[in-house]
Amino acid sequence: MKTILTPTDFSPNAVNAIAYAAQVAKKVRGKLILVHALPFPVASTPELPGGITPQKALREAYLRELEQLSKNLRLENGFAFDVECYCTQGPLFQSLGTMVEEHKVDMIVMGTKGASGFMQKLAGTNALTIMRQVNCPVLVVPATAQYTAWEKVAYASDFEKEEKVFLQQLFTVTAPFAPIIEVMNVQAEEQLNLVADHQIIKAMVQDQPVQIKQVKAASVLAGIKQYIQENQVQVLAVAIEKRTWLEALFHQSVSAQLAFASNLPILALPQTPYQTIAPQAVASKVVNVN
Numbered sequence: 593m594k595t596i597l598t599p600t601d602f603s604p605n606a607v608n609a610i611a612y613a614a615q616v617a618k619k620v621r622g623k624l625i626l627v628h629a630l631p632f633p634v635a636s637t638p639e640l641p642g643g644i645t646p647q648k649a650l651r652e653a654y655l656r657e658l659e660q661l662s663k664n665l666r667l668e669n670g671f672a673f674d675v676e677c678y679c680t681q682g683p684l685f686q687s688l689g690t691m692v693e694e695h696k697v698d699m700i701v702m703g704t705k706g707a708s709g710f711m712q713k714l715a716g717t718n719a720l721t722i723m724r725q726v727n728c729p730v731l732v733v734p735a736t737a738q739y740t741a742w743e744k745v746a747y748a749s750d751f752e753k754e755e756k757v758f759l760q761q762l763f764t765v766t767a768p769f770a771p772i773i774e775v776m777n778v779q780a781e782e783q784l785n786l787v788a789d790h791q792i793i794k795a796m797v798q799d800q801p802v803q804i805k806q807v808k809a810a811s812v813l814a815g816i817k818q819y820i821q822e823n824q825v826q827v828l829a830v831a832i833e834k835r836t837w838l839e840a841l842f843h844q845s846v847s848a849q850l851a852f853a854s855n856l857p858i859l860a861l862p863q864t865p866y867q868t869i870a871p872q873a874v875a876s877k878v879v880n881v882n
Contacts, residue, residue, distance in 0.1 A: 593698040594622035609703030615739035617673040629684040727866040742769035747829040776805040778815030829859040
């Protein structure tokens with residue numbers, strides 16, 4: 593893992609995520625990409641004196657702020673990693689989706705407000721949208737989370753799906769940290785018919801330092817929270833599966849609930865990482881404001 597991308601709106605939550613991402617970049621001695629996304633301009637927006645559009649003025653102001661942030665980060669971390677700054681235009685998840693492929697990003701790190709209310713209030717948030725839409729691992733950092741060395745990383749599995757693509761990404765992302773990886777499964781009352789096949793998981797992990805744990809609880813979410821409380825885990829990894837709209841309607845998104853109701857960073861692993869997708873024209877290009 594060498595390239596880390598962090599979007600920012602300069603809010604306290606985003607600043608905290610950047611501080612976390614900087615520590616990861618320092619550990620892997622890689623590159624940190626800072627991105628701020630501007631909305632599309634209103635067609636009737638008048639020009640400022642000198643023929644400068646408000647959008648261009650905004651872009652230049654945000655780029656200056658990003659560059660200053662970049663200088664501070666490099667100075668504070670002993671110039672242990674490079675930093676690049678970009679100001680894009682349009683929906684954030686579309687910009688990030690394009691940048692992930694163009695810059696060969698290994699992981700996105702972004703902030704969230706942490707504990708929140710009902711799921712319907714979260715449906716439109718940037719973090720949840722990016723977790724679901726971008727074909728790259730996304731580390732969601734709660735507002736209260738601070739970086740600590742990744743000594744133990746847990747992966748929540750239901751033992752029902754094909755885990756290989758998720759485990760491969762997990763091993764790649766965590767390799768520089770060499771943590772203990774625990775594949776944990778919750779035996780919940782809502783999943784009484786589930787038969788956990790440990791042998792399949794063990795065959796997938798082979799020589800990796802992986803332990804398999806099981807927790808009994810009333811629900812999957814309760815079991816994962818119980819496991820987090822009882823174990824010294826620095827990161828919880830979860831699989832983000834592609835569901836049809838009908839499946840999504842009748843299934844709770846445990847991954848999304850965890851991302852917004854936990855003080856632990858959540859590593860969301862996509863079902864189709866961009867490295868496995870056949871090369872094709874990118875539908876939405878990143879647009880820089882002229």
